[in-house]
Each structure stands twice: as C-alpha cells, then as structure tokens.
Amino acid sequence: MKTRGKILVILFFGVFLGALDISIAGPALAAIATDIHIPENQLSLIFTLYILSNLVGLPLLGRLSDVTGRRLVFRTGLGIFILGSLITGSAEASLQLFIGRSLQGLGAAGIFPVATAVIGDIFPPDRRGRALGTIGAVFGIAFMFGPPFAALILKYFSWHYLFLLNVPVALLIFVGSYMLPGKIPQKKSSLNISGIFLMALFLVLFTLTFTYSRLQWPFDRETKFEISDLYPFATLLSFLILSWHEKRADNPVLNIQFLRIRQVLLAGLLAVGLGLSQSVFVFIPRITVDYFDVPVWKAGLMLMPAILGSAIASPLAGRLIDSQGSKIVIKTGLILASAGFIIFGLWGENLYLFYFSGILIGVGLAIRPGLNYIILNEAGATYRATAQGVLTVYVSMGQIAGTAFIGNAMATNQRGNYAFLLFGVLIAILALISFFLKKHTQEAFSEEQSTGPGEK
Structure with missing residues (x-):
C-alpha cells in the first residue's frame, strides 16, 4: 500500500510537469518574441509543435510501454523531456526553440499514457477511480498554477528559466521512478513500425488541416466554408489507409x-x-x-x-x-x-x-x-x-x-x-x-x- 502511494506521487509530479509546460508558455510569448525576434504569425508554433509531437509520440511510446515495460518508457520520456527543456531554455534562435518544444512534447508522450497504465497495473479495480481522479486533477492544478507561476518568474528572471527549472524537478522524478513496474509478463510481441508511421502521418495531417484552415462559422452567411489546400483529403486518405493496414496487422x-x-x-x-x-x-x-x-x-x-x-x-x-x-x-x-x-x-x-x-x-x-x-x-x-x-x-x-x-x-x-x-x-x-x-x-x-x- 505504501509503495502504491509513493508511485502515485511520482506519477502525479511527472504528469504535472508535462501539463505545466503547456500553461506556462502563454504568459511568456511576448518576452520570447521580443528576445529572439519570432514573427507573430509563428508564435503559435510554440504550442502547435508541442501538441503535434505529443500526438505523434503517443502511439509509439504507448505501444513501447506495453511491449518493453512501463519504467523504461517513463524514464525514456523523462529523458527526452529534460533534453527538450535544456534546448528550449538555452534557445537563442527560433529554430532551436522549436526543436526544444518538439522534444518536450515527444517526451511528455512517454509520461501521460504510462501514468494511467501503471494505475491499472498496480491498483485493484475498486481503488482505481480515486487514483485516476488524483492524476486527473493534475491538469486543473497545472493550468491554475502555471500562469501566476510564469508571471512571477518573468518578473524577476528571464523567460529561459521557465523551461530550465524543469530539469532538476524532472531529474528527481527520474530517480524516484525506479519504483515503477518493469516489463509485464506477456507473449513475445513486436512493434508495428509501419502502423506507428501511418498513425503519425494521419495525426500530422489532421493537425495541419485544422491549424492552417479557415473554417466556416455557421451564423455568418458571408463567410464561405473554404479550405485552401488538400490537407483534408490527405487526412481522410491517410485514415483509410491506416484503418486498412491495422485490420491486417498482428500487433x-x-x-x-x-x-x-x-x-x-x-x-x-x-x-x-x-x-x-x-x-x-x-x-x-x-x-x-x-x-x-x-x-x-x-x-x-x-x-x-x-x-x-x-x-x-x-x-x-x-x-x-x-x-x-x-x-x-x-x-x-x-x-x-x-x-x-x-x-x-x-x-x-x-x-x-x-x-x-x-x-x-x-x-x-x-x-x-x-x-x-x-x-x-x-x-x-x-x-x-x-x-x-x-x-x-x-x-x-x-x-x-x-x-x-x-x-x-x-x-x-x-x-x-x-x-x-x-x-x-x-x-x-x-x-x-x-x-x-x-x-x-x-x-x-x-x-x-x-x-x-x-x-x-
């Protein structure tokens, strides 16, 4: 019982760190744009790249967790997140910042699904709800704590510290994650690399469709429903190919x-x-x-x-x-x-x-x-x-x-x-x-x- 509680604390702070990095970016946009001269039309990439890389990483790292074990993937995700935080926190150009944010999102993809899966592994069915509720509260707390915390840091320090402060906290979580369960006994299984690629392709196209499209507002008769490129058709096609492929895949x-x-x-x-x-x-x-x-x-x-x-x-x-x-x-x-x-x-x-x-x-x-x-x-x-x-x-x-x-x-x-x-x-x-x-x-x-x- 004590071990479960300690694991839950590790999972809580791991998820909190990944969720916090979404909410702290907003207050820092003006400072980042001024410091490294990012055009206003590219500022949204600070969010988009984090979300997109997170989406792409979820099927890969989630499946890896089921095949190789929770602890390994959780630690791998934390390691990628730490690297991304170091790159973002030391960024002096927009390209470096965007690479760092992409790595942060990818690292968080190894934290979120694993945390929930671990709860299913170690908690009996009649106690899972309260554990899931605790993890579920993280996002509300992160969004509540993030903006004032960011404002406080920005008042006394550079925006870089918003991301560099992730590093020591993530290292502590990494050390404590030794308590997470290792590989789950199961039949030998292999990764579906082609399926992961097709899934990632679909998610990238889906994100591009809604990020760079003009959607019709139904109450405005003068606004036409117009999408300027072929992203929606490519998204649909990639989904059909993905579905066809996955029906025939062993894993x-x-x-x-x-x-x-x-x-x-x-x-x-x-x-x-x-x-x-x-x-x-x-x-x-x-x-x-x-x-x-x-x-x-x-x-x-x-x-x-x-x-x-x-x-x-x-x-x-x-x-x-x-x-x-x-x-x-x-x-x-x-x-x-x-x-x-x-x-x-x-x-x-x-x-x-x-x-x-x-x-x-x-x-x-x-x-x-x-x-x-x-x-x-x-x-x-x-x-x-x-x-x-x-x-x-x-x-x-x-x-x-x-x-x-x-x-x-x-x-x-x-x-x-x-x-x-x-x-x-x-x-x-x-x-x-x-x-x-x-x-x-x-x-x-x-x-x-x-x-x-x-x-x-």
Whole structure:
C-alpha cells in the first residue's frame, strides 16, 4: 500500500510537469518574441509543435510501454523531456526553440499514457477511480498554477528559466521512478513500425488541416466554408489507409476490433467531445476582456473558480467511480457542463452568472477519470498504455478542432456567446449518449472478463 502511494506521487509530479509546460508558455510569448525576434504569425508554433509531437509520440511510446515495460518508457520520456527543456531554455534562435518544444512534447508522450497504465497495473479495480481522479486533477492544478507561476518568474528572471527549472524537478522524478513496474509478463510481441508511421502521418495531417484552415462559422452567411489546400483529403486518405493496414496487422497500434466495442466507442466519442469543450478555455480570457473591460492579467485570474472547481471535482469524481461506477460521473458531469455553457452563452455578461457558469463548466468537464476508467476496464494489461494513448489522442484531436473552429468564429464574427451555446447543445447530446454506457455492475464484470485485444 505504501509503495502504491509513493508511485502515485511520482506519477502525479511527472504528469504535472508535462501539463505545466503547456500553461506556462502563454504568459511568456511576448518576452520570447521580443528576445529572439519570432514573427507573430509563428508564435503559435510554440504550442502547435508541442501538441503535434505529443500526438505523434503517443502511439509509439504507448505501444513501447506495453511491449518493453512501463519504467523504461517513463524514464525514456523523462529523458527526452529534460533534453527538450535544456534546448528550449538555452534557445537563442527560433529554430532551436522549436526543436526544444518538439522534444518536450515527444517526451511528455512517454509520461501521460504510462501514468494511467501503471494505475491499472498496480491498483485493484475498486481503488482505481480515486487514483485516476488524483492524476486527473493534475491538469486543473497545472493550468491554475502555471500562469501566476510564469508571471512571477518573468518578473524577476528571464523567460529561459521557465523551461530550465524543469530539469532538476524532472531529474528527481527520474530517480524516484525506479519504483515503477518493469516489463509485464506477456507473449513475445513486436512493434508495428509501419502502423506507428501511418498513425503519425494521419495525426500530422489532421493537425495541419485544422491549424492552417479557415473554417466556416455557421451564423455568418458571408463567410464561405473554404479550405485552401488538400490537407483534408490527405487526412481522410491517410485514415483509410491506416484503418486498412491495422485490420491486417498482428500487433495493431489502432486496434479496430477494440475500438468497435460499444463501451470503447462511446468513450472515444465522449473524449473527442471533451477535447472540443476544453478548447473554449483558450478564448475565455479574451471574451472576459470584452465583457468586463478588465486587463488581460485580471481576465486570467477570473478563470480561477472554474479551474479550481475542476481540480477539486476530479479526485472526488474518482472516489465516486469506485463506489458508483463511471456512468454516473460522466453523465452528471456532462449535464452540469452543458448547463454552464448555455448559461454563459445567454447571460455571461452578468458577473455573478459568469462565475457560476464557469464553476459548472469546470466541475462538469472533470470527467476524464471516468473515461480512463472505462479504457482500463476494457483493455487487457498488454494493451493498457496503447489504449490510453489512443484516448489521449481523441481528446487532443477535439482540442485542435475546437480551437480552430472557435478561433475562426471569433476572428470573423466576434460572437463568442454563440460558440458557448453551440457547445452547450453539443455537450447535452453527449450527455444523452452517456446513458448508453455500462452500469457499475456491468463494468465490474468487464474487468473480470477483459483480456484485451489479441489476448487469450
């Protein structure tokens, strides 16, 4: 029991470090642009390259974890993350900065899915929920802690220290990670290199499609739905090729048979919807400035109730999962989030309703532990990290698509309230879908019967 607690602490800080490096970059953009003369139209690459390299690395490092062991891949991810932090923190040119951020994202891909898989390895089913809730709270805490921490560092030091400070913390985590489980006993298995390549190609094209496309805002008749290049067609083609290849692979990265399981399919849809919903937090500070005429730094602080609500709700949701199952947590969370989005869209200019709706959204979107729980139950031990990596990919794809959609809507119409109303309706639909998830007793039976894709 004590060993489990220590491992959970190591996993918590590992995930926290990777999540923190997303939230601390925003406040530093102005300083970075001034110091190393990055054009404004390239600043988004500081985020995009991190997310893209993370997406590409998830299927590779997730599968490696299932084949070679959790500890090795976790430490490998940390090592790559440390190298990326050193390169980023010492950057004197944009190319060096972009390479460093790419390595950081790739390193984080060896941390996120492994952390969840380890919980499935060492915690019994009736205690997994609270452990997943603890890890799920990390992202809320990181997003809450990141901006003020970055502002404090930038006030007294150079922006370089935001990334260099990762190094000693990551080294401590690396030392403590010896407690993580090694290789899981299983039949001899090989890496599906061609499948990993095709998966990476699809994710790169998907990201390029939504990063460099102009999407139509449905309430503006003058704006045409126009995508200037062939990225969308290439994305579709790469997905079809990937699906065809993986159906015939002995060790598929994207196990089509596994994804057809109803519980897994529903979790995937909900994960994409979760990512879409989370994307609005990128734009709330800008909307807040317009609504309440406050400076940008204060607009960021006004998000704290929502972020704090999510950080508190996530571990509570984990405990509820252990006693009542994932369905009640996901269903209730989506209903609360839908109400929050609709209230914000209709009456967000009222300060009290702004805070109230923010809390509802923050608490409601703390459903990630429930989705992780579903995947852990349905995937066998030798497919856990791969499956968790695919779930993370779903969430990230939703975030990328949502950010592009809302960003274009606000750039062309300045009507953020419509986006919130639209997402409120979307989440309400997802809440209805969640009614088809298994009950707690059925989940327990799935855990007993689960051997995972391709296992006997």
